[in-house]
Amino acid sequence: MARFKVLRLVVSHVHLYTKLEEFGKNYDASVKAILEQDMKWLASNARNPVDEDSNISLDEDSDSDNTNIHDLQPSPSSNGQKITIDNIDYRKEVHYMTTDHQTEDVHYLTVSATTNRVNGNHLSSLTPVDGLKEMYNGLCIPNHLEQSGQRENYISLTFLGVLFHNENSADGMNEILKELHKYVPYHGKGMKCEYGDQAIVGDQLTVERGVNSHNTLTNGFTPKDRLEGLHFEMADWHGVNKCLGINAILSPRSAHQLIWNRFTKLRPGHAGHIPLDLNLEFYNKTAKQAIKKLGSNARRKSIDRICHSINVTKVLMENFDKEVKTYKTSGKHVRKSALKDMKLVVAELLDQQALSNVPGRSYSYYANSKSSILAGFDLEKMYKWINDHKTNITTGRRAR
Numbered sequence: 001m002a003r004f005k006v007l008r009l010v011v012s013h014v015h016l017y018t019k020l021e022e023f024g025k026n027y028d029a030s031v032k033a034i035l036e037q038d039m040k041w042l043a044s045n046a047r048n049p050v051d052e053d054s055n056i057s058l059d060e061d062s063d064s065d066n067t068n069i070h071d072l073q074p075s076p077s078s079n080g081q082k083i084t085i086d087n088i089d090y091r092k093e094v095h096y097m098t099t100d101h102q103t104e105d106v107h108y109l110t111v112s113a114t115t116n117r118v119n120g121n122h123l124s125s126l127t128p129v130d131g132l133k134e135m136y137n138g139l140c141i142p143n144h145l146e147q148s149g150q151r152e153n154y155i156s157l158t159f160l161g162v163l164f165h166n167e168n169s170a171d172g173m174n175e176i177l178k179e180l181h182k183y184v185p186y187h188g189k190g191m192k193c194e195y196g197d198q199a200i201v202g203d204q205l206t207v208e209r210g211v212n213s214h215n216t217l218t219n220g221f222t223p224k225d226r227l228e229g230l231h232f233e234m235a236d237w238h239g240v241n242k243c244l245g246i247n248a249i250l251s252p253r254s255a256h257q258l259i260w261n262r263f264t265k266l267r268p269g270h271a272g273h274i275p276l277d278l279n280l281e282f283y284n285k286t287a288k289q290a291i292k293k294l295g296s297n298a299r300r301k302s303i304d305r306i307c308h309s310i311n312v313t314k315v316l317m318e319n320f321d322k323e324v325k326t327y328k329t330s331g332k333h334v335r336k337s338a339l340k341d342m343k344l345v346v347a348e349l350l351d352q353q354a355l356s357n358v359p360g361r362s363y364s365y366y367a368n369s370k371s372s373i374l375a376g377f378d379l380e381k382m383y384k385w386i387n388d389h390k391t392n393i394t395t396g397r398r399a400r
């Protein structure tokens with residue numbers, strides 16, 4: 001509407017609402033299609049219970065027979081997807097303020113789904129038994145090759161709208177997890193219900209809240225009560241903080257997807273990869289601009305109408321701006337070259353022979369400086385800390 005206003009074009013609000021509802025009618029169709037494919041795969045690959053008269057025993061130490069039965073699974077028809085969440089906060093100001101009608105701070109949650117580029121369907125989807133206890137502690141310290149390998153990653157993204165719950169409260173986070181659990185593929189009913197894996201991606205604070213809230217549901221009677229199938233991934237954190245999930249907690253398939261599907265790409269060509277949560281911020285900006293235009297008339301129905309149609313309206317606005325050649329400030333900060341300053345500093349250091357040992361000259365301030373940040377590092381204490389941390393997780397004392 002703001003773009004049409006400049007051109008002296010206008011449409012009625014009824015027609016606008018009708019078109020927005022038309023655009024957002026099947027906003028999550030692609031997500032449901034992937035979910036349906038994964039559910040069919042779970043149903044077709046449901047494990048048959050072991051017959052009592054069978055010679056195969058689960059208690060025997062046979063590393064090959066039982067493992068191969070589960071590992072030789074046909075590939076699912078979909079690559080899977082990741083659900084990215086992020087909070088959206090704004091002030092809902094009122095025209096006429098009274099004691100009962102005040103300006104309020106609104107805290108909601110936005111959700112988007114990205115299709116995996118790397119599926120990992122050739123790997124087992126079974127979570128390793130006692131994987132955390134048996135994990136070698138050295139795997140918690142990835143080298144530079146492992147860390148850079150997680151950054152070498154065009155994804156189909158679907159904006160799923162807003163969840164009207166506050167992640168800052170425990171009850172709000174529980175309601176958010178229940179809403180997200182509908183995207184987890186499953187097979188069966190009741191106590192026999194079997195859930196697949198679904199990654200929930202967010203920033204560090206959101207993930208910590210999600211993990212702790214999910215941990216409070218471990219005493220549920222049914223898999224649905226326990227919200228099984230959900231696991232959390234930090235989108236903007238480094239690989240060193242993901243090693244528990246990659247090496248012990250997650251199934252090989254989920255760990256492979258965690259490594260190779262951490263980024264999205266908006267345009268073809270070289271580079272341009274950004275974290276999933278940063279990509280969601282672009283949609284949050286568009287949604288916030290539209291919601292703020294509503295002012296005090298921002299109702300849940302109006303917000304849903306805007307957010308469900310944003311997959312179409314965002315493309316329309318970008319194409320409109322491109323066709324009319326709208327100028328937009330880049331926002332890119334060009335860093336000035338410090339080469340001239342560096343040359344002056346180096347020339348002064350060489351002139352004063354700063355790196356040479358001159359008798360009678362010393363720097364008392366640096367007398368106690370360590371030669372390396374690892375000088376005096378106690379590896380034994382670090383391994384003890386890792387073992388204690390693993391014990392707290394396996395015994396349920398801590399969520400992570």
